[in-house]
Amino acid sequence: MPAALERRALTKMFAYCVRRVLSVIPIVLIVVTIVFFAMRMMPGGPAMALLGDYASAEAVAEMQRKLGLDKPIHQQYFDFLRQISRGNLGVSIFNAKPVASELARAFPYTATLCLGTLLIGLLLGVPIGFLTATHRNSLWDYVGRVVSLFGLTIPEFYLAILLIILFSLKLRWFPMIGGGEPGNLPSLLQHLFLPALTVGIVMSAFVARTVRASLLEILSADYINTARAKGLRERVVLVKHAMRNALVPTIAFVGVYMTLLLGGAVVVEVVFSRAGWGRILINAMKQRDYPVLQSGLMVFAGIVVVVNLAVDLLYAYIDPRVRYS
Amino acid sequence: MSFSRALFRNKTSVVGLVLTLLVIGTAVFSPILAPRDPREQSIRDKNLPPSRTYLLGTDRFGRDVLSRIIVASRASLAVGFGAALFGAVVGTVLGAVATFVGGRTEALMIKVIDVLMSFPTLLLCLLVLIVLGSGLSKVLLAIGIAFLPRFARISRGPTLTLRNIEYVEAARAMGAGNLRIVLRHILPNIVGPIAVMMVLWMASAIRIEATLSFLGFGVQPPSPTWGNMIQDGFRTITYAPRLALFPGIALFVAVLGLNLLGDGMRDALDPKLRGK
Secondary structure (H helix, E strand, O other): OOHHHHHHHHHHHHHHHHHHHHHHHHHHHHHHHHHHHHHHOOOOHHHHHHHOOOOOHHHHHHHHHHOOOOOOHHHHHHHHHHHHHOOOOOEOOOOOOEHHHHHHHHHHHHHHHHHHHHHHHHHHHHHHHHHHHHOOOOHHHHHHHHHHHHHHHOOHHHHHHHHHHHHHHHOOOOOOOOOOOOOOHHHHHHHHHHHHHHHHHHHHHHHHHHHHHHHHHHHOOHHHHHHHHOOOOHHHHHHHHHHHHHHHHHHHHHHHHHHHHHHHHHHHHHHOOOOOHHHHHHHHHHHOOHHHHHHHHHHHHHHHHHHHHHHHHHHHHHOHHHHHO | OOHHHHHHHOHHHHHHHHHHHHHHHHHHOHHHHOOOOOOOOOOOOOOOOOOOOOOOOEOOOOOEHHHHHHHHHHHHHHHHHHHHHHHHHHHHHHHHHHHHHOHHHHHHHHHHHHHHHOOOHHHHHHHHHHHHOOOHHHHHHHHHHHHHHHHHHHHHHHHHHHOOOHHHHHHHHOOOOHHHHHHHHHHHHHHHHHHHHHHHHHHHHHHHHHHHHHHOOOOOOOOOOHHHHHHHHHHOOOOOOHHHHHHHHHHHHHHHHHHHHHHHHHHHHOHHHHOO
16 A cells, blocks of 8 residues: 555544544543442442441441541542542452452453353354354254354353253263362363353354354355356355455454353353352442442443443454544 | 234244243233242242142242242243333333434433443343342333333434424424424334334343342342242252253243244344245
């Protein structure tokens, strides 16, 4: 590409990146505000929720003072923002440990679960989507569609239970509980497999659907007929031309998958008692551990925002049309 | 080809319709269908396997599992239908009105929708439940609220198309207010696609309700829902896995029926496929 055009293309890409990154700020602000107000709208207020229904009025007032809830709301809001910007995520009321360190400790478990899920989801979903699109109305198509439907219908927690019954209780191939021994890779992988498989199967159903739909659309396009008319072998036509283009919307959908994945990961961590963020959040909700809940929700939301951002930037890199919109 | 003919020609959507009607029928007639009182406990008959007396066995309190599964269908369906209806009605109207009004209102709505939709639905529901508490009506509301952005977004397309059509301008010229225009001219055109979405989202709502109940945030025991039955059964999974398995089968059938029906409805409405 001539140098001038190349410069222009790079500038456009840069401009898009900057715009997209800056758009994160209002999103984060909206999320932080929603979490802030949600916490303060708990029935009876967070102080009462913590202490229980039978707490005396003095105890509630004392707790409110401790939590800083007796200050006017706008002051609380700005204190909260200041606190967050300093990276102070508060201290758990339940076990008096700093929230930040708890989240940091649990992060590897959730991160590896997400990566494992993504891997399994793509490894299963892309071939199934490909087969159901290219071998329409055959046995492959039928099997693929059934598997896809199964993944879309079954709730993750129930699939987890089915897999536990089969692989942990009957076959005894994989453990049922826990995240594995820290530092022991085989143990960690063994404890990772079933949870990742659970959410991976569900995700593969969505991936298969997307790949199938986009491949079907592409296969009826003109340039495919041109490639065939040129005398190219069918396999080359399918893989080199059709699949490459079919995968582009699949990547765009990764952003959507991530949200499915995170929701599924939360539930699956509870079922398998995996020490990840999902379990921390759910326990905090049950125990009314208000600082953990507030910071945990925000960090979780922050990750969702960052992941969506990364996916958007990746998609802009792959599909140049996006940058010009 | 008319919509119903297109729908009935499709075998999978007929299966979906049959399954859905089966589940609805079970829910409606549950007091008659359930062989025993779902809350009746029996210390003597704890954890029994399936037998002639208790067709699917008993749970750890000696309660008949089959009766509980039948009665649980009511709660699950009520939440599923209620949440989807709430999300559809409120979301569609809000989305259509905001899009129609345009300007900064529309821009703000788009931003909020994008933010909300980028989050896992489950987390949104949990956030709402923090505020509302637990219980059947709260879960219904929470799921409905989580669905609002999606329906608001769906109603944008047709509203944008219809925003500038002549009879809308004429109505405005005659002094009709924005809300009236939306209600009388725009919404009737969206009903078809929204109905399809509602069926599919009902399936989703039932799944989510089961998950929330399983996590302990939904309908509380002793009222049975499939989700909290599976949670209870999970405790005894090492020696009585059937207690977690059986309610899940009912749950799966319900969600499957609605998914198949919804897919069939969507295909039947699609003009490209109808010509066949």
